[in-house]
Amino acid sequence: MPDFIYDKKLYYNPVEFAMDRIGGTWKMPILWRLREKKMRYSELKRDLPHITHKMLSSVLRELEAEGFVTRKVYPVVPPKVEYTITRRGERVIPVIEVIRKFGTELMREFGVKETGGTRGQQK
Amino acid sequence: MPDFIYDKKLYYNPVEFAMDRIGGTWKMPILWRLREKKMRYSELKRDLPHITHKMLSSVLRELEAEGFVTRKVYPVVPPKVEYTITRRGERVIPVIEVIRKFGTELMREFGVKETGGTRGQQK
DNA sequence: CTGTATCCCCTCAGATACTG
DNA sequence: CAGTATCTGAGGGGATACAG
Numbered sequence: 158m159p160d161f162i163y164d165k166k167l168y169y170n171p172v173e174f175a176m177d178r179i180g181g182t183w184k185m186p187i188l189w190r191l192r193e194k195k196m197r198y199s200e201l202k203r204d205l206p207h208i209t210h211k212m213l214s215s216v217l218r219e220l221e222a223e224g225f226v227t228r229k230v231y232p233v234v235p236p237k238v239e240y241t242i243t244r245r246g247e248r249v250i251p252v253i254e255v256i257r258k259f260g261t262e263l264m265r266e267f268g269v270k271e272t273g274g275t276r277g278q279q280k
Numbered sequence: 281m282p283d284f285i286y287d288k289k290l291y292y293n294p295v296e297f298a299m300d301r302i303g304g305t306w307k308m309p310i311l312w313r314l315r316e317k318k319m320r321y322s323e324l325k326r327d328l329p330h331i332t333h334k335m336l337s338s339v340l341r342e343l344e345a346e347g348f349v350t351r352k353v354y355p356v357v358p359p360k361v362e363y364t365i366t367r368r369g370e371r372v373i374p375v376i377e378v379i380r381k382f383g384t385e386l387m388r389e390f391g392v393k394e395t396g397g398t399r400g401q402q403k
Numbered sequence: 404c405t406g407t408a409t410c411c412c413c414t415c416a417g418a419t420a421c422t423g
Numbered sequence: 424c425a426g427t428a429t430c431t432g433a434g435g436g437g438a439t440a441c442a443g
Contacts, residue, residue, distance in 0.1 A: 160330075163392050169330055172308050172376060174392070175383030180303070181435070185295050198405055207283075207292055209437055214406055235404040236443085245389070248382065253295060255378045259371070260298030266368070269286050269297070305416075321425055332417055337426055358424040359423085 175252075178223055183208055183216045185253050188225060191242040192250050198238050225249065298375075301346055306331055306339045308376050311348060314365040315373050321361050348372065 160169055168174045179185060183205070190196060190204055202213055217240060220226045225246035231237040284291055291297045302308055306328070313319060313327055325336055340363060343349045348369035354360040 161387070161392050163387075163390065169305075170309060170380070171383030171387055172379050173305065173383075174387055175379050176299075176303065178386060180299065182292075182296065183436090186293060202405095210406080211408090211438085212436060215436095218406095230405095233404095236406085238405060248385075252378055252382050255375055256295050256298050257293070259375050260294030260296075262371075263301060264284070264286075264294055264297055267286065269284050325425095332419095333426080334418085334428090335416065338416095341426095353425095357423095359426085361425060 179225070179249050179252070181216070183212055184220060184225075185249070185256075187213075187216060187220065188242060188246050188249050189253055191226060191240060191246065195239045195241040198240070201240065220246070302348070302372050302375070304339070306335055307343060307348075308372070308379075310336075310339060310343065311365060311369050311372050312376055314349060314363060314369065318362045318364040321363070324363065343369070 160167055161174075162168070163174065166177070168177070179188070186205060186208075187201060190201060196204070198213070198217075201217075202208065202210070205213065217226065217228070221228050221240075224243055227241050227243055229239045229241065231239070284297075286297065289300070291300075302311070309328060309331075310324060313324060319327070321336070321340075324340075325331065325333070328336065340349065340351070344351050344363075347366055350364050350366055352362045352364065354362070
């Protein structure tokens with residue numbers, strides 16, 4: 158499996174390439190939430206308690222640029238923006254499910270204990 | 281899906297937990313190579329042309345500490361050390377296959393071109 | 404409401420040198 | 424052959440302030 162270049166970066170294998178597209182702390186959580194319904198910026202923000210304003214904004218921009226979500230702006234005041242998952246984005250969902258299932262099993266094996274769910278607002 | 285703590289770090293979901301165990305540039309490539317045969321340190325080194333001495337060493341240590349590989353030292357001169365995948369490590373293989381397949385598809389869609397395979401030694 | 408711009412820290416990963 | 428230690432750089436991600 159020879160190396161290859163994308164966006165000026167050298168990759169060694171397809172896994173590395175994939176994880177650069179959908180990895181990081183927030184991309185999968187966002188796609189996961191968009192899997193069944195379009196959401197507004199503020200809805201996503203509310204649904205991802207720990208994400209910062211800056212991260213949500215920049216990650217959405219990346220996901221849009223690489224075709225995993227689309228962005229629809231309503232010219233109203235105050236602004237309204239909806240994010241929708243694309244076909245390409247939908248193809249990430251089963252990948253997330255596999256990793257998620259594996260992670261859940263690992264957690265059990267490692268005896269991970271939850272912190273006692275801060276449900277609504279936290280931080 | 282409430283948050284939880286492991287090893288003093290706060291996680292938001294199982295995916296994040298999983299990727300902290302098997303993510304990064306080198307963990308999956310190493311497990312992938314060990315999937316069918318045990319390998320010596322130097323064999324792994326040879327098979328992963330871009331990895332540095334330090335990274336191979338430290339990543340193997342982490343994989344061992346979390347039960348994905350075992351390490352067998354032969355008390356000979358010069359030293360001989362063999363790494364073998366564990367049952368837990370084997371359960372990572374299908375996860376890698378899924379990500380790998382997805383990454384390969386993405387690469388095609390993105391029109392990624394290979395750099396003209398430096399095959400054996402490089403760098 | 405949605406979004407950008409700064410500043411800053413911390414961790415991953417590479418380069419290099421040294422050891423049993 | 425296998426492994427550790429030190430230094431360094433790049434970038435992901437957080438806090439905060441400002442703007443249309």
